[in-house]
Amino acid sequence: MHATSEIAFARTDPRVVPLAARPFSQTRSALPAAFAASLSSDDRAAIEALRPSIRRLEAGQTLFEQGDLPDHVYILAGGWALRHRTLADGRRQILDFALPGALLGWGSGAGMGHGVEARTDCTLCAIPRGQFRALTARLPSLALRIAESFAEGEAVAFDRLTTVGQLTARERVAHLLHELAGRARRAMGRAAGTEGFDLPLTQTHIADALGLTSVHVCRTLAELRKDNVLLLRAGKLKVLDMARLREEAGVDETLAA
């Protein structure tokens, strides 16, 4: 695992680097566009006044463990992270794949119920927890934005719960890949039609997200490949038949995002 070109210069032990250490005029906003876009300029300014720092993680590193209460709240700026929960005996459930714009570590009182791990190299905007929470108590639109963020998170969680609880292995895999394809397409904003796109996940990750075994995910992917629905090799996903995929995934038209 080594740094991608994007942030390859962050070779030193990744630590919280005070943004304000750089001349202010040169400082790009520390707030990820994906999150900031939905904020009022007042809110944005207020957050930046807290002097958020930038933190970088290499693929595989941990942002925080389940049970921790990190002293920062994070907004994912670049890269893929995953939220997961591990049981005492090692079984693991991947709860969510966090894409840029995700708010991480916003627990209320006690420790976080889940851990967060970087799947690719990641860039995060780190805001001191106490100050951030104090800010949300003053700025209604910011608090509302947080509420929206959680509402969205709940919807995603409900979606995956339905997937894991009711669908067959084949449907689950189709559903997840359909969702990720959609998210990636939206995130890139480009027509990634024929080329496929990067999916920085092993089959074990897919399995842990869907409540299956990696062996069975492999078999299922082989089927979908044989049936000309999609190709997934070497971290690249290529959807051959989107209509078929949507159908296999059992995506309810009325609920399609």
Add this chain to the structure above:
Amino acid sequence: MHATSEIAFARTDPRVVPLAARPFSQTRSALPAAFAASLSSDDRAAIEALRPSIRRLEAGQTLFEQGDLPDHVYILAGGWALRHRTLADGRRQILDFALPGALLGWGSGAGMGHGVEARTDCTLCAIPRGQFRALTARLPSLALRIAESFAEGEAVAFDRLTTVGQLTARERVAHLLHELAGRARRAMGRAAGTEGFDLPLTQTHIADALGLTSVHVCRTLAELRKDNVLLLRAGKLKVLDMARLREEAGVDETLAA
């Protein structure tokens, strides 16, 4: 299904009844204590100024369907409701059991991704959606309260996702009943130790919440009964061995609420 004694007088077709129709001085707060307790008095007053109405549902009735965008936001005051999502072919996932204090129907733009059905007779506080949302945009502490509510909901959803994704049938049943026992005990505030308590769910409900078949839930309950862990008959749950139940449920000590 008939009304329980608690609200048996609500026999007429349950409709939205303007609270303000009653003399104001006699009006108990329309806001359920379970929700209002965590609000500032300003927020409470502001909500009550919106003249929330009270709505009653009989057991089995629907508050709103998945896909709807109801024109009210609801706070559950009394009774058990359940949030569920149904697939085109009839498979159904119960997403959450809503207890008093739950916020229902707070979708942002589009329709709700799930439906809500009363499991027992229910009393709800209905607040006009538009006005309520406008209010949250003005009152940060209210917006924060909503965010907390969703954060909590996300935690519950993650918990159940882990349950459904990783646990065996026996563990799942144990986990759910352990959770419901805990919630009920907290809600009642009483020492419901030896008596057991009402669990207004059929085995089919349990199955739909856990991604199992009602037949298999039945077999699993029979096992747990034979092993003297618990008794569940005629809508009453009695935990015989709480330590054992917790153990079977695989509840992580470090995460126990």
Add this chain to the structure above:
DNA sequence: CGAAGTTTTGAATTGTGTCAATCATCGTGG
């Protein structure tokens, strides 16, 4: 008492997990 819904039990089936071996890929160091 009869009807409808729920629980219970049995037998056969099947989807998914487990175990294990082989193959593929890739970065590392000799």
Add this chain to the structure above:
DNA sequence: CCACGATGATTGACACAATTCAAAACTTCG
């Protein structure tokens, strides 16, 4: 440049947990 080790993907044989189908017993309520 190639052998090596590590990690992930693939495949086969077998085991088992959970589903399906079916029928009967039990509850509740009109």
